[in-house]
Amino acid sequence: MCQIGESCERTYHVSERILVVEDHAGTLSLLTTLLQKEGFDVIGAGNGEDALRILKNEFPDLILLDIILTGMDGFDVCRTLKTDPLYRNVPVIMCTSKDTMPDRLKGAEFGADDYVAKPFNNRDLVKRIRLHLRLKSMEEQLMITGHELQTARKTLHEQTRAMERSQLETIHSLLAAVSAKDHNIGEHAQNVADLCNTMAGTMGFDKRSLLNLQYASILHDIGKIAVPTSVLAKENRLEKEELEIIRRHPGISAEIIRPISFLQKVIPIIRHHHENVDGSGYPDGLKGEEIPLESRILAVADAYDAMTSNRPYREAITRERALTLISERAGTQFDTDVVNVFVEVMSESATAESLASSMS
Ligand SMILES: [Fe+2]
DSSP: OOOTTOOOOOBOOSSOEEEEEOSOHHHHHHHHHHHHHTTOEEEEESSHHHHHHHTTTBOOSEEEEESSOSSSOHHHHHHHHHTSTTTTTSOEEEEESOOOHHHHHHHHHTTOSEEEESSOOHHHHHHHHHHHHHHHHHHHHHHHHHHHHHHHHHHHHHHHHHHHHHHHHHHHHHHHHHHTTOHHHHHHHHHHHHHHHHHHHHTTOOHHHHHHHHHHHHHTTGGGGGSOHHHHTOOSOOOHHHHHHHTTHHHHHHHHHTTOGGGGGGHHHHHTTTOOTBSOOSSSOOBGGGSOHHHHHHHHHHHHHHHTSOBTTBOOOOHHHHHHHHHHTBTTTBOHHHHHHHHHHHHHHHHHHHHHHHHO
16 A cells, blocks of 8 residues: 555546445445445455555545455454555445444444444445545545635735835834934934833733834934924024924824825824823824823833933933933823833833842
């Protein structure tokens, strides 16, 4: 018999074909006539060795296997078939005139799918054959569907990965454009993104919302590309007109990303990252929960990184001073709940740093 990996030529049939293994010539002839009348193709084998020889060239849909045979008995034939991956799923109905429970158990142990006693009830035998063929067909259909489902899932996964890679490339291209004008913006964007990610993770954001907040953090100041360098890098206090120009950047950032389909949910986060919860912010003077939660988180992270970084017009302040200032502005500039999460996150970070330094 051909094993998996072996090269062998077989004939495959569209119609249902049954291999009958029976050493009594009269019974074999009767079964052949009965099954042919029912529309099956029938191949006969007079003993186990013949059956295995025939199987080198034929692939039946079902095997009707007598137990008592000269030479190999039906149990041996059944065990050989059921341990071969090529034939494992071909239904085997064992038949015998010696209908005993030990024989039935032995047949089941060797992988037989059913057991019929001689003399046959023709209608019952045909009914069982049709039932096993239908089950086999359903199993094959399930395997095909399972395989198709697996292939579709793999394709979807690969497409999602490719899309995410492409999205990330778009984000970094946009950031590179504005960083070329002011190199501080790139570093600031990454710091803000890291802090937002920690805060939103603590708040239980799901993966998609975290990703949108990451995109918003990285791109929130991209509109500064439209602000003259003389204003961005000015060392002295900004004039009223210059402040007006600076205050346009959230709206410009939002408009730059508006044509990009995967960033649609990021637009409002970016547009409102300079709103204050008391309504004194810009560009729309939104209050409290009118401001998207992501924008309220971004506002705190943005302020903290700006305060603790050197700017052309002032030196960086300490981390402790920035924490105090942000806490004092809870309920006016910043969302109180978000500030509480921020303080918690910063406290954990300080504890971790202090622990690391004491161990080094
Ligand atoms: Fe900003």
